[in-house]
Amino acid sequence: FSFQLWCVLVLFLSWSEVHNFQFEELAQYIDSHQEQYVETLREWIAIESDSSDVQRRADVQRMMSVTAEKLRKMQGNVEMVDIGLQQLPDGTTIPLPKVVTAQVGSDPSKLTVCVYGHVDVQPAKKEDGWATDPYNLTDIKGNLYGRGASDNKAPVLAWLHTVEAYQSLSIDLPVNVKFIIEGMEETGSNGLDAMVEAHNETFFSDVDYIIISDCGWLSRRPALTYGTRGNCYFFAEVVGPNKDLHSGVFGGTVIEPMTDLIGILGTFHSNICLYIHFSGSPEPALVSTEEREPPVVSHHEGVLARRWRHPTVSIHGIEGAFSASGSKTVIPAKVTGKFSIRQVPNMDPKEVEKQVCSHLEDVFAKRGSPNKLKVSMVIGAKPWLADIQHPLYEAGKAAVQKVFKVEPDMIREGGTIPVARTFQDVTGKSIIMLPIGGFDDGLHSQNEKISRYNYIEGTKLFAAFLHEVSQIKRD
Amino acid sequence: FSFQLWCVLVLFLSWSEVHNFQFEELAQYIDSHQEQYVETLREWIAIESDSSDVQRRADVQRMMSVTAEKLRKMQGNVEMVDIGLQQLPDGTTIPLPKVVTAQVGSDPSKLTVCVYGHVDVQPAKKEDGWATDPYNLTDIKGNLYGRGASDNKAPVLAWLHTVEAYQSLSIDLPVNVKFIIEGMEETGSNGLDAMVEAHNETFFSDVDYIIISDCGWLSRRPALTYGTRGNCYFFAEVVGPNKDLHSGVFGGTVIEPMTDLIGILGTFHSNICLYIHFSGSPEPALVSTEEREPPVVSHHEGVLARRWRHPTVSIHGIEGAFSASGSKTVIPAKVTGKFSIRQVPNMDPKEVEKQVCSHLEDVFAKRGSPNKLKVSMVIGAKPWLADIQHPLYEAGKAAVQKVFKVEPDMIREGGTIPVARTFQDVTGKSIIMLPIGGFDDGLHSQNEKISRYNYIEGTKLFAAFLHEVSQIKRD
Structure with missing residues (x-):
């Protein structure tokens, strides 16, 4: 009996030692390749892969090719999947950037994870208020400034470097790793949903878990993300006269579409009111124990609850009305409120959608206006919520513990990552969001950056996570 | 006694005949010079004197020189008055277009009228939806299409041609005629108020009446205009966060400036409400007998009352919010409502100003918002109202009767012509608005035009008016 115990102990210690040894080896390898990783990020940042600007479409396509090429060097089984055409507002079409898929390893005895990421970026110009050229990666005190640095080029590279590190050290990859990298995320992942559906029975069939690293920490402490809010985006269009009118000549003789629109949008008194009006039976507003405030950040509990657990309404602006500087005396004929x-x-x-339309139509009808109201929901992205008891999150916690020696913050995003819900609904796979971006990286804003710390330690986190996830017992 | 009566009769008939003869001669002269008048208008329209575009300032200055040159050929005592510099939003300055003043005749035994007009225009591009090149006068079925045709180049030319016609026929001008022609009317008559004040004791000292022909008829029937509404233009600025925020990340954690702005502007429920709230003691809303509906137009009495006699509020738009097409998820940090x-x-x-500010600050305060509200009145142009019993209007009626054989519509403008009130307040002179533009000329809009009929018969109207006004007994 004592011999058996001894054997178990030896086996455990040796396994544990091997694992520790491997991680240290990987971590050292990653540390020693830091400059190379930064250089590759510099090359990627230099490609202005702005997916919102059709003039830059060739750059986005080039970015996809560069990504594919890097995956090919890793002996990934790479495909560039044609996802069709994008319809432009003028009726013409241009090809969507191809989606890059790849597979490294296909051992049926191993679990298979699929890493999602994107290599397109938001627009950025020096004149917008950048301190540096947004397409020339600039290192200032260990922060790497450049458009797309945090969103999402460095995290994608960190995943590729993770697999490379395993390969270079001839350490057997603990799981098969698939990649799905797109180039239209910043403009709504045009074409991706259909692609996921079309490949559900093929590419996704042997995938066990999906990993998304397209978000950030809440504080200086690493985080695991287990939920996002949805996004129901509405246009409320009020149409009156058949053309814009001079407010001197016609003011008082027409019921103005702007007055109607502002009148009905003005009934969104506050978010509290929204909560009462629109939320059928949302989750309890109280923050649960697991997501209690991380002590290192200055937010108070209520703020996080409002960001993660409460619905909210934002009025973004009005199309068709006078929006320039100065003082134009116009009665706009057709105005579209965006919220x-x-x-x-x-x-x-x-x-x-039903409740918003009915509410607005109701308050509009009460005005007795001769104008026409049309409310439409142009985006209806669902929220996403993961089960934090799932072993994936245990694996995430263990990986964070391994690299950072702390418990991660368990957080949600106030924003929406629609592809998470698509993956969940279409493939039925479990998903984890494993962010490595800093809380202050300025995504979509001027002076976007990722720190060397987050980039390099994040790569180690991914390396550790691959091991931890491999330990999950298949369902 | 019968001899005396006979003498009076003969004198009356011969005076009357001379007058009739002169008018017919003038009318024939004007008719026979129609093509020449159209050609001159074509030359004027070809000058893109858009005062709102600083890139076109040289064209506006050229337009002023062309105007001055034409007046010099009429032996007008012409001056080009420097009215200083225009401050641009970027802090730089450019010279304002010179104001052209002129005087034809200086007989102290005659009355002196001063004709105001402007030769700058609103912007226009073919792409805006013009059927023709806006700067190439195009005659389609007797309508002369071109930017500035009706507003205000043809009316200014009609005045110059009137004086020319008298001169060419060697008919003694019945009054001294002064001109004040500016080049900044379309952007707010920048510099004109100060110029009028500075020249009140000189140029304006011997002026008896001021004539403005910068408006249009209400119908196909000629009109005399005796009032305009004022224009109090407001900016309501709400400032919240120190920069625009992502509505996903921050929605629900900040009180949004847009929600506040729309909430307070939404209290302008209707024009009726405005009337109750803001109008201290406006004129009675009922339309008086004199301005009863002209039978030829389809408006009903209430519409004209609402256009001329009732105050109104128009919400023009919001600066700082999202105004493009598409669906941006932004929380604007600073928004300025324009109404x-x-x-x-x-x-x-x-x-x-006091009532609007106090109303908005009041409803804003009730919201308990942490944002800052600043309401400012950026234009405070007074309404203008003439005494329609004044002999000037009798002269106008007689001139209309002479040329068109009908009674004129007695109308007001819903819009504002601030210079009218300036002339009234600074010079103390009586003013008449004597329009020759058609009701459908499309001022400030695409396909602006003046008809040959209005242009040529309008010139005759001015010729007849100069005689009629000369008959007024000096106060």
Whole structure:
């Protein structure tokens, strides 16, 4: 009996030692390749892969090719998947950037993870208020400034470097790793949903878990993300006269579409009111124990609850009205109010749409206006919520513990990552969001950056996570 | 006694015949010079004197020189008055277009009229939806299409041609005629108020009446204009976060400036409400007998009352919010609502300003918002109202009767012509608005035009008016 115990102990220690040894080896390898990783990021940042600007479409396609090429060097089984055409507002079409898929390893005895990422970026110009050229990666005190640095080029590279590190050290990859990298994320992942559906029975069939690293920490402490809010984006169009009118000549003789629009949008008194009006039966507003405030950040509990668990309405602006500087005396003939509701679990977009339309039509009808109102929901992205008891999150916690020696913050995003919900609904796979971006990286803003610390330690986190996830017992 | 009566009769008939003869001669001269008048208008329209575009400032200056040159050929005592510099938003300055003043005749035994007009234009591009090149006068079925045709180049030319016709026929001008022609009317008559004040004791000292022909008829029937509404233009600025925020990440954690702005502007429920709230003691809303509906137009009495006699509020738009097409998820940090109140006589702009500010600050305070509200009145132009019993209007009626054989519509403008009130307040002179533009000329809009009929018969109207006004007994 004592011999058996001894054997178990020896086996455990040796396994544990091997594992520790491997991680240290990987971590050292990653540390020693830091400059090379930064250089590769510099090359990627230099490609202005702005997916919102059709003039830059060739750059986005080039970015996809560069990504594919790097995966090919890793003996990935790479495909560039044609996802069709993009319809432009003028009716013409241009090809969508191809989606890059790849597979490294296909051992049926191992679990298979699929890493999602994107290599397109938001627009950026020096004149917008950048301190540096946004397409020339600039290292200032260990922060790497450049458009797309944190969103999402460095995290994608960190995943590729992770697999490379295993390969270079001839350490057997603990799981098969698939990649799905797109180039239209910043403009709504045009074409991706259909691609995921079309490849559900093929590419996704042997995938066990999906990993998304397209978000950031809440504080200086690493985080695991287990939920996002949804996004129901509405246009409320009020149409009156058949053309814009001079407000001197016609003011007082027509019921103005702007007055109607502002009158009805003015009934969104506050977010509290929204909560009462629109949220059928949202989650309880109280923050649960697991997501209690991380002590290192200055937010108070209520702020996080409002960001993660409460629905909210934002009025973004009005199309068709006078929006320049100066003082134009116009009665706009047709105005479109843009607003969105970030809804939370248990709020179905279809139900939100019904309630919003009915509310606005109701208050509009009460005005007795001769103008025409048309309310439409142009985006109806569902919220996403993961089960934090799932072994994936245990694996995430263990990996964070391994690299950072702390418990991660368990957080949600106030924003929406629609592809998470698509993966969940279409493939039925479990998903984890494993961010490595800093809380102050300035995504979509001027002076976007990722720190060397987050980039390099994040790569180690991914290396550790691959081992931890391999330990999950298949369902 | 019968001899005396006979003498009076003969004198009356011969005076009357001479007058009739002169008018017919003038009318024939004007008719026979129609093509020449159209050609001159073509030359004027070809000059893109858009005062709102600083790149076109040289064209505006050229337009002023062309105007001055034409007046010099009429032996007008012409001056080009320097009115200083225009401050641009970037802090630099450019010279304002010179104001052209002129005097034809200086007989102290005659009355002196001063004709005001402007030769700058609103912007226009073919792409805006013009059927023709806006700077190439195009005759389609007797309508002369071109930017500035009706507003205000043809009316200014009609005045110059009137004086020319008298001169060419060697008919003694019945009054001394002064001109004040500016080049900044379309952008707010920058510099004109100060110029009028500076020249009040000189140029304006011997002026008896001021004539403005910068408006249009209400119908196919000629009109005399005796009032305009004022214009109190407001900016309501709400400032919140120190930069624009992502509505996903921050929605629900900040009180959004847009929600506040729309909430307070939404209290302008309707024009009726405005009337109750803001109009201290405006004129009675009922339309008086004199301005009863002209039978030829389809408006009903209430529409004209609402256009001329009632104050109104128009919300023009919001600066700083999202105004493009598409669906941006932004929380604008600083938004400025633009609205204007067309006020009527007995509504003092200062009082309107006080009431509007106090109303908005009041409803804003009730919201308990942490954001900052700043309301400012950026234009405070007073309404203008003439005494339609004044002999000037009798002269106008007689001239219309002479040329068109009908009674004129007695109308007001819903819009504002601030210079009218300036002339009234600074010089103390009586003013008449004597329009020759058609009701459908499309001022400020695409396909602006003046008809040959209005242009040529309008010139005759001015010729007849100069005689009629000369018959007024000096006060």
